[in-house]
Amino acid sequence: MNKAAQPATLAERRKAETRAQLVAAAAEVFAEKGYHDTRIADIVSRLGAGQGTFYRYFDSKRQVLEAILESKIERMIAPFAGLNAPAAIGSLAEYRDRAGDILDQVFALLDHETDTVQLLLVQAPSVDPQIGSMLLAVTDTLEAMVVDYYGTGIERGYFRPDLDVASAARATLGLGMSALLTLVKHPGDDGVRRAYRTVVLDFIVRFAGRD
Incomplete structure (x- = not known):
């Protein structure tokens, strides 16, 4: 018989709190100075601690970056997973509305996580192949969600039966990534957001929708 989990001492x-504080401090400094220009001393100085504190929890700057990505990625995907319900979509109009809801979640995410998105898309991929693999795993997860939507749309007759769902999903994600990079450069610009929202939704509907 398994013993019940004991409460943390x-x-x-x-x-755990100190580790979380180090991760948060590192995320702030990476956003301000850039990953490659950040020193361990820059991170611990945010907490008024010494470098020995850092090395009790992490072996390197790269390891704390990995911890940041693990915590941030999970939190960033959660809103999209919550909207992932292709079986509830019965028409092209409903699909457009759901896609619009997802884009609105992206905009809300950018309002609160602009620095994180920039770290993920601009800085992290240049660190090493393993970090790049972590980010590719995220796109694989999102791509699977989009494929599911397109597949359901074909089954229900509002998407073209000859649609290559894998290619369509990659194209849709490509649009999304391009939008993110542009919006990071124009934080809070509602005009840019509205333009991207319209273009992305029109592209999806006209490209995939049944004539």
Whole structure:
């Protein structure tokens, strides 16, 4: 019989809190200075701590970047997973509305996580292949969601029966990534957001929709 999980001790809670503080501080400094120009000393100075504190939790700057990505990616995907319900879509108009809801979630995400998005899309891919693989895994997850939507649309008759769902999903994600990079450069610009929202939705509907 498995023993019930024991509550964390005070020491364990403090250790977890310190680690979380280091991750948060590193994310802030990476956003301000850039990953490659950040030193360990820059990170720990945010907490008024010494470098020994950092090395009790992480072996390197790269390892703390990985911890940032793991925590941020999970939080960033959650809103989209919550809207992932292709079986509930019965028409092209409903699909457009759902896609619009997802884009609105992207905009809301950018309002709160602009620095994180920039770190993910611009800085992190240049660190090493393993970090790049983490980001590719995210796109694979999102691509699978989009494929599911296109497949359901074909089954229900509002998307073209000859649609290559894999290629369509990659094209849709490509539009999304391009939009993210542009919007990061224009934070809070509602005009740019409205233009991208219209273009992306029109492209999806006209490209995939049944005549």
